[in-house]
Amino acid sequence: xxxxxxxxxxxxxxxxxxxxxxxxxxxxxxxxxxxxxxxxxxxxxxxxxxxxxxxxxxxxxxxxxxxxxxxxxxxxxxxxxxxxxxxxxxxxxxxxxxxxxxxxxxxxxxxxxxxxxxxxxxxxxxxxxxxxxxxxxxxxxxxxxxxxxxxxxxxxxxxxxxxxxxxxxxxxxxxxxxxxxxxxxxxxxxxxxxxxxxxxxxxxxxxxxxxxxxxxxxxxx
Amino acid sequence: xxxxxxxxxxxxxxxxxxxxxxxxxxxxxxxxxxxxxxxxxxxxxxxxxxxxxxxxxxxxxxxxxxxxxxxxxxxxxxxxxxxxxxxxxxxxxxxxxxxxxxxxxxxxxxxxxxxxxxxxxxxxxxxxxxxxxxxxxxxxxxxxxxxxxxxxxxxxxxxxxxxxxxxxxxxxxxxxxxxxxxxxxxxxxxxxxxxxxxxxxxxxxxxxxxxxxx
Numbered sequence: 001x002x003x004x005x006x007x008x009x010x011x012x013x014x015x016x017x018x019x020x021x022x023x024x025x026x027x028x029x030x031x032x033x034x035x036x037x038x039x040x041x042x043x044x045x046x047x048x049x050x051x052x053x054x055x056x057x058x059x060x061x062x063x064x065x066x067x068x069x070x071x072x073x074x075x076x077x078x079x080x081x082x083x084x085x086x087x088x089x090x091x092x093x094x095x096x097x098x099x100x101x102x103x104x105x106x107x108x109x110x111x112x113x114x115x116x117x118x119x120x121x122x123x124x125x126x127x128x129x130x131x132x133x134x135x136x137x138x139x140x141x142x143x144x145x146x147x148x149x150x151x152x153x154x155x156x157x158x159x160x161x162x163x164x165x166x167x168x169x170x171x172x173x174x175x176x177x178x179x180x181x182x183x184x185x186x187x188x189x190x191x192x193x194x195x196x197x198x199x200x201x202x203x204x205x206x207x208x209x210x211x212x213x214x215x216x217x218x219x220x221x
Numbered sequence: 222x223x224x225x226x227x228x229x230x231x232x233x234x235x236x237x238x239x240x241x242x243x244x245x246x247x248x249x250x251x252x253x254x255x256x257x258x259x260x261x262x263x264x265x266x267x268x269x270x271x272x273x274x275x276x277x278x279x280x281x282x283x284x285x286x287x288x289x290x291x292x293x294x295x296x297x298x299x300x301x302x303x304x305x306x307x308x309x310x311x312x313x314x315x316x317x318x319x320x321x322x323x324x325x326x327x328x329x330x331x332x333x334x335x336x337x338x339x340x341x342x343x344x345x346x347x348x349x350x351x352x353x354x355x356x357x358x359x360x361x362x363x364x365x366x367x368x369x370x371x372x373x374x375x376x377x378x379x380x381x382x383x384x385x386x387x388x389x390x391x392x393x394x395x396x397x398x399x400x401x402x403x404x405x406x407x408x409x410x411x412x413x414x415x416x417x418x419x420x421x422x423x424x425x426x427x428x429x430x431x432x433x434x435x
Contacts, residue, residue, distance in 0.1 A: 006323050017311035078305035081273055085296050086324045220273055 003088030004096045011100035022066075026108040029062035033116045044121060051120030052130065052181030059109050059134065060170045063141040066105050067166070068159045070097055070149040075219060084220050094212035098139075098146040106138030122185070129184035129194075133177040136197040143201075143208035144169050150215035173200060223284060224248045225270075225376065225407055231278030232265045239265045241278065245428065249375075252398060252408040252421055257430030263411035264304070266430070267378045270409060271301045283376070300367050300374035302382050306360045310349035314340060314359045317348060321363055327370040334365035338393050354385045361390075364397055368404075377401060377408040383417045395420035 015022040036054050040046060074080045083093055113134050117127055148166040152158040180193035224247050231241040239262035247253050255263045268274040270281060272288065272295050281288045288295040308317045318331045335341040338358040348356060361382060367373035377398070383391050395417055398408050402424050410425075412418055418425075 003324060010320050014309055014311060077307050078303045079307040081301060081303060082307050084273065085271065085299055085301055087297065087326060088324060
């Protein structure tokens with residue numbers, strides 16, 4: 001576990017030194033969500049109805065933006081070889097990288113999402129469900145994203161490939177995340193959706209580091 | 222058999238055999254200088270010996286035990302220096318070294334390693350602003366980190382370590398390697414001749430990879 005915290009702290013430090021790079025995802029998140037009302041018109045009846053879904057779709061795309069670089073820099077400068085040779089296992093490395101990615105993208109999306117909910121005039125009953133689904137869903141995006149980031153290492157046009165690979169895998173999270181917000185607005189019990197999102201997170205936590213480690217091993221070869 | 226031995230080692234890269242039937246033997250306290258034209262498989266051999274690549278044929282023994290039986294043990298005894306400098310441009314030289322020291326469980330005091338490669342004045346400068354030769358020195362200072370720690374790596378695999386170094390830095394590198402050898406360490410170094418070869422001449426075997434081009 002010591003290795004895990006060393007790796008997370010290093011990635012956070014790199015993210016802070018990178019300055020605006022870390023903020024790029026959340027700025028994209030806010031800007032893209034602001035675009036939709038211009039496209040569909042400022043109808044006070046339409047926006048609250050589509051708001052939850054739009055916030056979730058844009059969150060998926062924002063998380064995708066920073067995923068490509070998750071392992072790429074370490075792969076290019078030879079750090080990945082040394083990380084492999086270190087006492088830290090590749091599974092731990094994958095978990096640490098996904099956790100650091102979540103701290104620098106998912107958490108920021110989580111903080112920004114209530115602001116977007118205000119912009120979309122979502123009823124107050126939807127605020128807590130929105131934050132809850134984001135809290136359960138965004139770590140899953142980072143964990144599953146790590147598999148894609150490791151698989152596309154060294155590929156030409158890796159970013160496009162990454163999107164093609166990951167977006168279909170993100171659909172279940174999207175369905176249950178947006179579904180919970182719709183349910184909350186309609187006054188239904190959203191416990192089932194939250195349970196499913198929690199289940200996705202636990203499954204990703206157990207399986208994704210293992211799959212990512214196998215993909216990284218291929219990239220080192 | 223003490224030290225490192227390989228038996229009929231073979232490596233395939235992209236459906237092409239890079240080398241095959243390679244038998245090496247190296248006793249503790251000795252270095253091996255690998256020479257050979259570009260593409261003769263020096264880097265591939267070093268990566269296979271480090272455990273980064275899986276050999277297509279043959280096996281590698283350390284102290285008579287196949288490394289495939291003891292992967293974790295082998296990783297702990299390898300210090301690998303590749304072509305690239307695994308340094309983060311936005312971190313200072315000291316922060317980069319401290320990260321690797323912590324991750325590998327080396328002595329956290331990096332000062333002696335900085336002095337060994339005469340980069341103590343660069344410690345607080347972000348690596349982004351360092352020249353290629355200065356970066357190389359920071360990369361090589363990692364060897365000194367392991368050397369100054371208890372139970373540091375015994376097998377050094379250096380892929381053209383002197384690239385971009387000035388003569389003074391090559392001497393520092395040679396002294397570091399000689400100190401490692403006098404400590405019963407083993408080093409395998411790929412070179413294209415030059416000053417490092419001359420300085421290590423008395424303690425090194427030579428192996429020409431050119432004969433293994435297939």
